[in-house]
Amino acid sequence: REARARGMGILIKPHLGYWGSFAWRGEIEFEAEADRRRFFREYGDWIVAMAEASRGADAFAVGTELDRLVAHESEWRDLIQRCRAVTGARLTYAANWTDFQRVPFWDALDAIGVQAYFPLSEERSPSVADLREGWKPVLGELRSVHERVGIPVVFTELGYNLSVAAAREPWAHAVSRGDERREGLALQKLCYETALDVLAREKEWLRGAFLWKWFVGEPGRGDGNFLVDTPQVREVLQRLWRAR
Numbered sequence: 001r002e003a004r005a006r007g008m009g010i011l012i013k014p015h016l017g018y019w020g021s022f023a024w025r026g027e028i029e030f031e032a033e034a035d036r037r038r039f040f041r042e043y044g045d046w047i048v049a050m051a052e053a054s055r056g057a058d059a060f061a062v063g064t065e066l067d068r069l070v071a072h073e074s075e076w077r078d079l080i081q082r083c084r085a086v087t088g089a090r091l092t093y094a095a096n097w098t099d100f101q102r103v104p105f106w107d108a109l110d111a112i113g114v115q116a117y118f119p120l121s122e123e124r125s126p127s128v129a130d131l132r133e134g135w136k137p138v139l140g141e142l143r144s145v146h147e148r149v150g151i152p153v154v155f156t157e158l159g160y161n162l163s164v165a166a167a168r169e170p171w172a173h174a175v176s177r178g179d180e181r182r183e184g185l186a187l188q189k190l191c192y193e194t195a196l197d198v199l200a201r202e203k204e205w206l207r208g209a210f211l212w213k214w215f216v217g218e219p220g221r222g223d224g225n226f227l228v229d230t231p232q233v234r235e236v237l238q239r240l241w242r243a244r
Contacts, residue, residue, distance in 0.1 A: 011210055012054040013061040013094055013156060014047065026096055029068035040075040047079065052086035060087060061156060064094040065115060073104040080108045094156035097171075101141065106149040113156040114142065116195075116209065117171035125187070126167045131194040134167070139202060152207045155199075159212030159226045160191040167191055175225045189232040196240050 003010055018025045030036040051060050062076070062083055063069075070076070076093075083091060092113035095103050100114045120126070120134030142153050160166040163174040163184045170191065176184030192211075199209055214228045227233075 009058040010056075011059040011061065011092075011156070012050070012057045012089075013064055013210075014050050015064050016043075016066070025065050026067040026099075028066055036069075036072070039069075040072070040079070044075075044079045044082065048082045048086060051083040051089070055087040055089060057087075057089045059092060059111070060089040061092050061094045061113060062109075064156075065096045067096050067099045067102075070095070070099065070103050070105075076105045077108050080105065092154065092156065101145055106145070106151065109151065111151055111207070112142075112145055112149065112153045114153060115157045116155040117157070117159070119168055119170070120191070121167040123167065124164055125183070126190075128190065128194055131167060131191065132198070135194070135198050139198070139206075143202075143205060146205045152205055154207045155209035157212040158195060158209035159228070160188045161225050162188050162227060162230075163225075173225060185230070185232050188230075189236055192233055193236045193240070196236065200240075200244070 016025050016028070018028060022028050028039075030039055047062055051062070054060055060083065062080055070093075080091060090110040092109050092111040093103060093105075094113040094115055096115050097117050100112065103112075106112050118134070118138045120138075121130045123130055126134075146153050160170045161172055161174045163172075163176040164180050164187060165172060165174050166184065166187045195209070199206055211228050213226045228237075
């Protein structure tokens with residue numbers, strides 16, 4: 001209610017905690033069929049309960065970055081149907097940037113969700129032109145899936161680490177320190193600025209992005225990795241959003 005009063009919409013995107021068993025959620029898989037059936041049964045019960053508890057939201061993600069499990073199409077279609085029975089929120093799945101083309105059940109959802117950590121340039125200090133060039137093949141691949149499936153694309157995450165590697169490996173937990181800190185801040189800002197401009201130019205089918213990450217708590221919390229709440233990124237958001 002508070003968010004809506006402020007003109008905001010809400011996507012609920014549950015994440016599985018994978019610590020101790022897998023390197024990250026994208027490696028979750030089960031060799032034994034019985035184990036896989038148990039996973040989908042228990043995960044399904046949990047995600048449906050989450051969807052029901054979040055039914056006041058505008059959108060809901062039925063899964064996040066479960067790359068090695070997306071091939072099990074019938075299980076996902078059943079899970080999506082169960083979620084639709086308990087919520088009127090629009091549904092998506094948050095596919096990792098490496099795997100969105102492999103998802104076989106996009107047509108059962110309302111949007112193609114992508115964790116948009118695409119590598120854009122190998123240059124340490126790329127220009128705007130370099131970053132735009134990096135987006136061209138990405139947009140082509142995204143548009144192709146959109147045209148095949150017939151639903152819009154949304155970036156369920158878009159973010160850049162605060163480092164000199166932000167354009168090369170935006171997904172990495174890398175933070176530039178010392179003399180490289182200023183360079184990292186400038187590159188992070190440039191990456192956000194270019195990405196948001198790209199989004200605006202493709203808005204007919206690429207509907208927008210959820211920025212990663214605005215931490216709850218004190219401004220500047222932690223080491224600044226993936227931090228949207230910096231003066232540099234705030235300036236970009238205020239300038240671009242106010243212009244629209």
